[in-house]
Amino acid sequence: MSSVPGRENMTRLGIMVHCRNLATEAWEELVFGRPEHNQLGDHATLARVVLCLESSEELACVVFGRGTSWRDGLNEGDYSKKFLLDNLDRLREFPALAPLLARRDGGGLAAFRRSMEAVIVTAEVRNTVEEIEAASAIFARHGVEKVIQIAAASHAARCVKELTAARARGRIGADRLWFTVATDMAYHGTGPEDVVVLEPLHRRDQPMxxxxxxxxEAIAPYFRLPDEDKKEFIALVEEFMTRPAGRRDRDPLGVPGRPCPRGAGGACAGGGHPFERGSRAVEHAGSTATSETPAVPASPQGECVRCAPPGITPPGDDPDGPG
Known part of the structure; x- marks a missing residue:
């Protein structure tokens, strides 16, 4: 993976493969993939990226993260590298990779193998942030200009978040271009749709x-809670989400909500429907909420959307979708 004479203007590419704890359920499948379904895991995706390099790109290095788990006397990164090399010939089983490998002559296949044998394993890291920072330091030493980080479909969204946060804090170089590639594999028994992204609210037309x-903001401390507190929290959320809708017309502490600020006597257009203001439930005057009377969100002015001035759109009614 050294520089080739006459190619000084080529873009030096670094590839990072996020590590996977060796105690992860169905580890081998997550890392390798399912050839019979043409679903590429971490290592098969790595092969695809390397085999599809542009003519203007030069592979500078491949980096594997090294978490804290061990198996068969090997740390996480070294075990993953050994697994890659032991299964290199099986990559032909993937319909997506077979033609890419077939196009390589003997010299090209030998070069591909050498690039896999040259994988660099980071020092031990405790989390995704440390893994990104450790890989970034290696890329800096190898003069990498463009990075492709590879992560499982269940993990890729978090990797993007941690990458941008590290860059904002100045922990990785801002002069290096980073791209993220999600594999075809999600955690065992789940799919990519099971990942939940909580983006800070930012649109002025959304009441919340x-x-x-x-x-x-409220959910962020969850990850620092003891396990027993996490269990309790999950139970509370599950109980709230499965409540009949008619029970949501009351304050979480059981105190009836305040009247709509538009007042009684027909001034409110909500027709007696309850609506939410902040984290407290607020009722229209004279409300008799049941499971058939859906909640009407509040505007930032404290009125229900049905009473709010023009321009306040109920969530879910935006024709352009989220953004």
Missing amino acids: TSVRPGLA
């Missing part, structure tokens, strides 16, 4: 944007 703390 003015509520503080927002859900993303």
Whole structure:
């Protein structure tokens, strides 16, 4: 993977493969993939990226993260590298990779193998942030200008978040272009649609944007809770989400909500429907909410959307979708 004479203007590419704890359920399948379904895991995706390099790109290095788990006397990174090399010939089983490998002559296949044998394993890291920072330091030493990070479909969204956060804090070089490639494999028994992304609210036409703390802020401390507290929290959320809708017309502490600020006597257009203001449930005057009377969100002015001035759009009614 050294520089080729006459190619000084080529873009030096670095590839990072996020590590996977060796205790992960169905580890081998997640890392390799399912050839019979043409679903590429971490290593098969790595092969595809290398085999599809542009003529203007030069592979500078491949980096594997090294987490804290061990198996057969090998640390996580070294075990993953050994697994890759032991299964290199099986990559032909993937319909997506077979023609790419077939186009390589003997010298091209030998070069491909050498690039896999030259995989660099980071020092031990405790989390995704440390893994990105460790890989970034290696890329800097190898003069990498463009990075492709590879992660499982279940993990890729988090890797993008941690990457941008590390860059914002100045922990990785801002002069290096990073791309993320998600594999075809999700965690065992799940799919990519099971990943939940909590983006901070930001649109002025969404009533909940003015509520503080927002859900993303409120949920952040969850990951630092002891396991027993996490279990309790999950039970509370599950109980709330499965409540009959008619029970949501009351404050979480059981205190009836306040009347709509538009007042009684027909001034409110909500027709007696309950609506949400902040984290407290608020009722229209004289409301008799049942499971058939859906909640009407509040505007930032504290009125229900049905009473709010023009321009306040109920969530879910935006024709352009989220954004």
